Amino acid sequence: MKSRLQTTRRTLLQGAAALGAGVAFLPRGLRAQASGPIRIAGLVPLTGGGGAFGPNMSLSQKTVVDEVNAAGGLLGRKVELITEDDQTNPEAGVRAARKLIDVDKVSAIMSVWASAVGTAVLPLCWENKVMMLAISAADTIAELPHQGYFVRTQPHTALQGEQFAKFAIDTGTKHLYVMMPQTPFTETVIKGITQICQSKNIKVTSMIYDAKKTSLRSEVDEMMRTTPDTLMIGGYQPDDIVLAKDVFRANYKGRVVGFAYGMTPQFVEGAGAEVTEGMYTIEPIPAAGSTAYGRLQKLLKKDALDTYTCQGYDHANLALLAIAQAKEASGTAIRDNIRKIGDPAGVKVDNAVDGIKLLAEGKKINYEGASGPCKFTDIGNIREVVFRLNQIKAGKILPA
Amino acid sequence: MSAQVLQLIVNGVVAGTILAVPAIGLSTIFAVLRFANFALAGHMAIGAFAGYVANAWLGLPAYVAILAAFAAAGIVGIVSDHFGLRPLRNYGALTLAIASIALNLVLENVLRFGFGNRPRDYAIKLVRDWTFGPIRIGPQQLENLAIAVAAMALIFLFLALTTTGKAMRAVADNPILADIKGIDPDRMARFANFIGMGLGGVGGMLVGLDTSVDPLVGFRALLSVFAAAVVGGLGSIPGAAIGGLFIGLAEELSLLALPASYKTAVGFLAILIMLTLRPRGILGERGL
Numbered sequence: 001m002k003s004r005l006q007t008t009r010r011t012l013l014q015g016a017a018a019l020g021a022g023v024a025f026l027p028r029g030l031r032a033q034a035s036g037p038i039r040i041a042g043l044v045p046l047t048g049g050g051g052a053f054g055p056n057m058s059l060s061q062k063t064v065v066d067e068v069n070a071a072g073g074l075l076g077r078k079v080e081l082i083t084e085d086d087q088t089n090p091e092a093g094v095r096a097a098r099k100l101i102d103v104d105k106v107s108a109i110m111s112v113w114a115s116a117v118g119t120a121v122l123p124l125c126w127e128n129k130v131m132m133l134a135i136s137a138a139d140t141i142a143e144l145p146h147q148g149y150f151v152r153t154q155p156h157t158a159l160q161g162e163q164f165a166k167f168a169i170d171t172g173t174k175h176l177y178v179m180m181p182q183t184p185f186t187e188t189v190i191k192g193i194t195q196i197c198q199s200k201n202i203k204v205t206s207m208i209y210d211a212k213k214t215s216l217r218s219e220v221d222e223m224m225r226t227t228p229d230t231l232m233i234g235g236y237q238p239d240d241i242v243l244a245k246d247v248f249r250a251n252y253k254g255r256v257v258g259f260a261y262g263m264t265p266q267f268v269e270g271a272g273a274e275v276t277e278g279m280y281t282i283e284p285i286p287a288a289g290s291t292a293y294g295r296l297q298k299l300l301k302k303d304a305l306d307t308y309t310c311q312g313y314d315h316a317n318l319a320l321l322a323i324a325q326a327k328e329a330s331g332t333a334i335r336d337n338i339r340k341i342g343d344p345a346g347v348k349v350d351n352a353v354d355g356i357k358l359l360a361e362g363k364k365i366n367y368e369g370a371s372g373p374c375k376f377t378d379i380g381n382i383r384e385v386v387f388r389l390n391q392i393k394a395g396k397i398l399p400a
Numbered sequence: 401m402s403a404q405v406l407q408l409i410v411n412g413v414v415a416g417t418i419l420a421v422p423a424i425g426l427s428t429i430f431a432v433l434r435f436a437n438f439a440l441a442g443h444m445a446i447g448a449f450a451g452y453v454a455n456a457w458l459g460l461p462a463y464v465a466i467l468a469a470f471a472a473a474g475i476v477g478i479v480s481d482h483f484g485l486r487p488l489r490n491y492g493a494l495t496l497a498i499a500s501i502a503l504n505l506v507l508e509n510v511l512r513f514g515f516g517n518r519p520r521d522y523a524i525k526l527v528r529d530w531t532f533g534p535i536r537i538g539p540q541q542l543e544n545l546a547i548a549v550a551a552m553a554l555i556f557l558f559l560a561l562t563t564t565g566k567a568m569r570a571v572a573d574n575p576i577l578a579d580i581k582g583i584d585p586d587r588m589a590r591f592a593n594f595i596g597m598g599l600g601g602v603g604g605m606l607v608g609l610d611t612s613v614d615p616l617v618g619f620r621a622l623l624s625v626f627a628a629a630v631v632g633g634l635g636s637i638p639g640a641a642i643g644g645l646f647i648g649l650a651e652e653l654s655l656l657a658l659p660a661s662y663k664t665a666v667g668f669l670a671i672l673i674m675l676t677l678r679p680r681g682i683l684g685e686r687g688l
Contacts, residue, residue: 048616051517182661210663214418214607214621217411218652219660221404221536238620241519241612249529249538270519270612275526 037080038073038329040065040319041106042312043096043121048088049236050113052266056300057111057312058083063299064316064352071353074320075327081316082106086117088236093117094124101128107323107331110315112136113308114236115157115184125149131322131334133315135308138185142379148335151318151376153311153369155284155385157185160259161192163282163387164232167257168193168202173230175203177223179243180234181211189234211239220246233258233279241270248275257282260390261308265397273395280400285388286310292317292350292370307371314369320352321367324359341367342375403534408652414541416628416648417548418610419621422603423628423640424555425596431572431635432592435493439480439500440600440625442507444618447473447601448608449511456523465522466547466602473601474594480507481593504619511615519612544606551602552641555595559637564591572635624651627667631674633681642682646670 042061044054065081068074082104086093093112100106101124108131112118118136125132126149134141135154142156168176176197180186186208194204205226209219220243223231231254233243240262247256248271260283268276286307287293296305296313319334321341326333341355346364349355355365367374375383391400422444429437450472455465484503488495529536559565570578571588579585603625604618611617624647632643651666658665674681 047512047517207660209660212620212623212664213651214624215411215415215610217415218408218655221407221411222655222660225404238519238612238614238616242610245526245610248526249540250536251528266518270521270614272521272526 035077037078038075038320038323039080039082039104039106040108040110040316041100041104042081042083042111042316043086043093043100043109043117044083044111044312045088045113045117046083046085048086048114049238050088050261052237052264053113053261053306053308054085056306056309057113059300060296060309060313061110061316063296064313064320067299068320068352068356071356074324074352074356075329077329079320086112086114086121088114088117090114090116090120094120097121097124101125101130106130107329108133108315108319108334110134110319111308111312115141118152119144119184122146122150125331128331130331131319131338133318135311138183139188140184142381146380148380149331151338151380151382153314153371153374153382154307155387156381157189158192159385160282160284160387161189162196164189164257165193165196167280167282167389168197168230169200171230171255173197173202173255175205175226175228176230176232177226177228178204178206178232178234179219179223180206180208180232181236181239182208186234193232209235209239209243211235214242216243216246217249219243220250220252224250224252228254230255230257232256233262235259236262237264237267237270240267244271244275244279255280260284260397263392263397268392268395268397273392276392277394279392281390281392281397283307283388283390284385286371287369287373287386290350290368290370290372292368295350296370305370310370314367314371314374317352317355317367317369318374321349321355321359321365324352324356325365339376341365342373405653405656407535408655409649410535410537412649412652413645414537414545414648415652416645417545418603418606418644419624419628419648420641420644421548421551421606422600422618422621422625423632423644424552424637425599425603426625426629427596427632427635427637427640428555428568428599429592429596430629431637432568432588433489433496435496435500436626436629436634437481437485437500437596438497438622438626439484439503439507440597441618441622442504442511443473443477443480443597443600444604444607444621445508445511445615446476447598447604448613448617449515450601451605451608452520452522452613456520459523462522462524462543463547466605469601469605470551470598471601473604474598476507477593477597477600478590480597481589486589508615508619515615517614519614521612522609524609540609544609547602547606551599555599555637558595568592623664623667624648627670630671631681633683636681636683639681639683646682 044057046054084096110133112134115136115138126146134152137154137157139156190206197204257280260281263281322334322337325337343364346366389400447469451465451469454460454468529538567583628643628647632639654666
């Protein structure tokens, strides 16, 4: 019995080794996606702090994939979109990314939203040669050794921080108090704001709070003791609500400004119109005048689109056009071709179907998206972004 | 005592009293069933949503909404235990605790399926705080405090004066002896779940008043609630009340020495110290 068992084990090990070697020596294209559907993935926040945005991001990606499939697919194959919920949580994000990479064998992971999730998932992407098209704004993510497997359509946090400093200067602020939760971009934002504001003699005080707490009264007390005339609330939606309620109860009379991704219509609903009255939000805005934006409005049957819905749409278009340009469905192919589909000398396109046709005819294309021109620096940052200042009035977020 | 310390104590007492309500629920279930039921978080969310439906949709006042929160979470507590956890009763406390985490996910996702993920607010007008010299306190904080104290007082009276309450204490004290005396353990388990999860529901609504009503409203508070129950002594109701106050005060007063971003660590630290130095908690187990 013993010798039979040993033989069986040896045979099994030999078989496994042969199989492993066989897979290792397969051409890269075969190990990626050489047949069957082309798979791309949306790793979006359907729940948690970014839960307000994920469903629409996913919906806009689906419209792109549906259109491409209806027009005959890509490289003669169907396109399959796989959507996973990262729960706005890095641990859940990594688990979902592992499944997308190891089981689904996707070429691209799109619309990773929270910086903490982006930071955790990006190493998996570059190690497995999967392209990440992200939203995650922390400056540090683009500085990781990602070998080019990363681009983002959201302005990085240093750019966003500059907008808050500009707001403080424009409103004649004397003392700006910054309250932010611990995130991968908190320190960069605070540092950026402080540098600009101090050069204009604006005092900046900051506090990094614990976003998981159900009351931030004592933190607000500490802020009130320093009597700032402008308060920046820099959290995500759930903690922004807690903070806004406590700021209201404390009878704070100064200006309040925050990120638009935290101060959403749902934030207004959750905290109440009276509590949020007069608060400002700073928002990177989509290209509302672009043809891509108009197209997406029609596809989704919505009058106004938030920037993340537009970025989700652009991610799917960019990934599929890069595959069409490369004539190969792999993360490396997307990485090497994503900048080629933004050729200023090419024919301007606003959707994947038209772009795929033009590429098949051997023409150059220049994709201009719903969120903006979608041109990237060498480390993957977006080049051009427009910001807008909003103010909440009677429960509505309106341009200020 | 400086005004800052006094303000932190006021904030800590109010926060601690709110934590104490679900912590008592957790301890009640532990005392009778001998496992930590982490599905409390999901039941807190159910309570918060039941209160929301009663208050914002049906236009009922806050005190009726609190009763709705208690009843809904309590009933779901009996049902979810009957189908989700009771079949696993013989597999030990660890299996039950792990199963309760799974049950919690199910409950949160059922809420998400029914109500969506967006945060909601009660139809209760938020009012500015009152200021007494350097100290401020909110009318709503005082109401929360009163509701929490009333809930705790009622549960004490129930356990001390009623036959069912005494039977529950008997099961908590010595389940074998209680069984010999003819007390039905299944009936007591249902009562423990109804009261425990009902209190979780009240706690969920109280937390929801300060934050917002969404499926994760209970999960956000779970660590502090668990820390309160452990510090007070799992299974002890007076212990859970004292533990709640201890954690509330410790978290707020920690701001004097630590940056605000470490507040959650206070709960972890309290659990660690208590389990290392006095695993039975301040008042010890089985003090129901």
